[in-house]
Amino acid sequence: MAEENAFLLMENISKSFPGVQALKEVNFEATRGEIHALVGENGAGKSTLMKILTGALIEDEGQITWRGKPVKINSPSDSQELGISMIHQELSLIPYLTVGKNIYLGREPSRPIPGFIDWKKLYSESQRQLDQLNLDVDARADVHDLSIAQQQMVEVAKALSLNADLIAMDEPTSSLTDKETEILFDVMRHLKEQGVAIIFITHRLEEVFEVSDRITVLRDGRHIATASTAELDQNKVVELMVGRELGEMYPYSPTEQRETVIEARNLSDGWELHDASFELHGGEILGVAGLIGAGRTALAETLFGLRPVSRGEILLSGEVVKFHSAKQAIKNGLGFVPEDRKLQGLFLNMAVRENVTMSATSLVSNLGFVNSAKADKLADQYVEKLDIRTPSLRQRVRNLSGGNQQKVVIARWLTLQPRVLILDEPTRGVDVGAKAEIHGLMRQLALDGVAVLVISSELPEVLGVSDRIVVMHEGRITGRFDRDEATQDKIMLAATGGENNAS
Ligand SMILES: Nc1ncnc2c1ncn2[C@@H]1O[C@H](COP(=O)(O)OP(=O)(O)OP(=O)(O)O)[C@@H](O)[C@H]1O
Numbered sequence: 001m002a003e004e005n006a007f008l009l010m011e012n013i014s015k016s017f018p019g020v021q022a023l024k025e026v027n028f029e030a031t032r033g034e035i036h037a038l039v040g041e042n043g044a045g046k047s048t049l050m051k052i053l054t055g056a057l058i059e060d061e062g063q064i065t066w067r068g069k070p071v072k073i074n075s076p077s078d079s080q081e082l083g084i085s086m087i088h089q090e091l092s093l094i095p096y097l098t099v100g101k102n103i104y105l106g107r108e109p110s111r112p113i114p115g116f117i118d119w120k121k122l123y124s125e126s127q128r129q130l131d132q133l134n135l136d137v138d139a140r141a142d143v144h145d146l147s148i149a150q151q152q153m154v155e156v157a158k159a160l161s162l163n164a165d166l167i168a169m170d171e172p173t174s175s176l177t178d179k180e181t182e183i184l185f186d187v188m189r190h191l192k193e194q195g196v197a198i199i200f201i202t203h204r205l206e207e208v209f210e211v212s213d214r215i216t217v218l219r220d221g222r223h224i225a226t227a228s229t230a231e232l233d234q235n236k237v238v239e240l241m242v243g244r245e246l247g248e249m250y251p252y253s254p255t256e257q258r259e260t261v262i263e264a265r266n267l268s269d270g271w272e273l274h275d276a277s278f279e280l281h282g283g284e285i286l287g288v289a290g291l292i293g294a295g296r297t298a299l300a301e302t303l304f305g306l307r308p309v310s311r312g313e314i315l316l317s318g319e320v321v322k323f324h325s326a327k328q329a330i331k332n333g334l335g336f337v338p339e340d341r342k343l344q345g346l347f348l349n350m351a352v353r354e355n356v357t358m359s360a361t362s363l364v365s366n367l368g369f370v371n372s373a374k375a376d377k378l379a380d381q382y383v384e385k386l387d388i389r390t391p392s393l394r395q396r397v398r399n400l401s402g403g404n405q406q407k408v409v410i411a412r413w414l415t416l417q418p419r420v421l422i423l424d425e426p427t428r429g430v431d432v433g434a435k436a437e438i439h440g441l442m443r444q445l446a447l448d449g450v451a452v453l454v455i456s457s458e459l460p461e462v463l464g465v466s467d468r469i470v471v472m473h474e475g476r477i478t479g480r481f482d483r484d485e486a487t488q489d490k491i492m493l494a495a496t497g498g499e500n501n502a503s
């Protein structure tokens with residue numbers, strides 16, 4: 001690349017946290033008008049490197065050069081002044097402020113009289129940013145009324161409004177639908193044409209190959225490779241990321257047919273779920289496929305007592321049950337790993353140990369205090385079982401990498417030893433290695449006799465892990481397949497409401 005095109009040079013960057021060296025002498029560069037994918041397993045150091053670039057963290061050692069000049073980036077405002085902005089992996093919007101106020105937070109346009117904010121301008125400008133992204137979002141709406149995907153797109157709008165020369169995007173697509181992802185890719189390509197450099201972090205390698213020009217791979221805090229996307233393929237990238245032979249992605253061993261554990265008969269929530277009937281046996285994984293909004297989460301929430309049943313019934317081991325709360329469902333042996341783990345599953349400021357054990361201890365101990373040694377033992381057991389990478393049980397969950405946070409939530413549910421485990425998008429944001437581990441774990445649970453219901457938007461995953469598959473469309477079950485007969489085409493057809501063999 002020509003010298004004048006090299007926007008950013010990061011050299012020999014090292015960063016340690018207590019018990020972890022997150023980055024070891026990493027080199028990274030980004031040039032004008034490129035989309036540079038940054039990939040690696042959970043905990044490889046991707047977010048840390050980007051936080052150093054944008055001043056959220058300070059490197060222990062190393063040198064950053066920006067447009068030919070050495071720079072010190074000590075705070076987010078330093079990086080903003082240089083023309084660098086970032087979309088964070090964790091949503092950083094303030095829920096009880098409007099979208100417009102969030103976009104212009106800390107740099108509100110002022111009226112001619114100093115000290116007075118020009119609200120009209122703030123809202124018209126932020127609305128313009130939103131409209132450019134084809135978003136149906138009102139700049140005056142409160143952020144907490146938006147869906148996660150919409151919030152993610154507001155983050156994008158915010159980064160764009162800074163007119164940055166470089167934008168680092170840390171897993172911006174992890175909660176977007178395919179359609180929103182395509183909109184974002186169009187925006188990225190457009191920015192690239194204008195000469196902006198984009199650093200794109202994602203765990204979906206298809207996305208990397210769809211949109212990036214170059215790829216850098218990190219592993220265990222080290223720089224492993226940088227190459228143009230055209231020279232690589234997915235297998236090669238996985239090999240570089242993992243640095244070892246991967247276990248089989250979808251380990252399958254059929255389990256013996258056991259009795260029906262849970263059954264839904266004509267289940268409706270009077271809103272997004274209509275007339276759903278199915279049986280789930282112990283020892284079996286039932287995959288639920290469908291497009292976003294097909295009613296899969298509604299099904300899970302209705303089974304779990306989070307939504308009232310308006311029609312139909314749920315049977316547990318043949319007996320009709322009515323759950324009026326999640327607590328009742330849990331008492332009856334159900335577990336539910338929700339889709340939005342940051343909001344519903346994790347206590348970020350608490351330690352790994354507390355996060356893993358809190359459900360088990362609150363159910364088990366009726367005296368109200370926790371036996372510390374027992375909690376340690378329980379937490380240890382699950383940290384090992386799920387290969388959660390943490391320097392200690394006392395580490396705050398906030399400090400774990402995204403994928404390891406995910407495993408913490410799953411661990412907590414496993415401590416309850418549920419008879420029925422519902423998992424909603426369990427491997428979203430999880431790297432290939434951890435994904436294989438979670439798949440293996442699900443199969444192991446089935447072998448142990450648990451009835452597993454898994455919702456996934458990734459067809460290869462549904463096809464790979466399930467014994468049987470139901471497909472949903474507009475709140476109804478529109479397809480049912482045994483493992484042997486299921487194909488991507490058949491599922492897609494049912495998911496889009498085409499002719500099918502639903503019974
Ligand atoms: N504030 C912190 N305190 C302690 N350890 C941290 C902190 N931030 C990150 N780490 C550790 O540094 C390592 C790198 O984490 P980082 O978040 O950069 O990974 P990542 O590549 O972004 O992973 P993911 O794909 O899961 O988001 C991990 O071992 C993580 O636990």
Ligand SMILES: [Mg+2]
Pocket residue numbers: 046047048089170401402
């Ligand atoms: Mg990260």
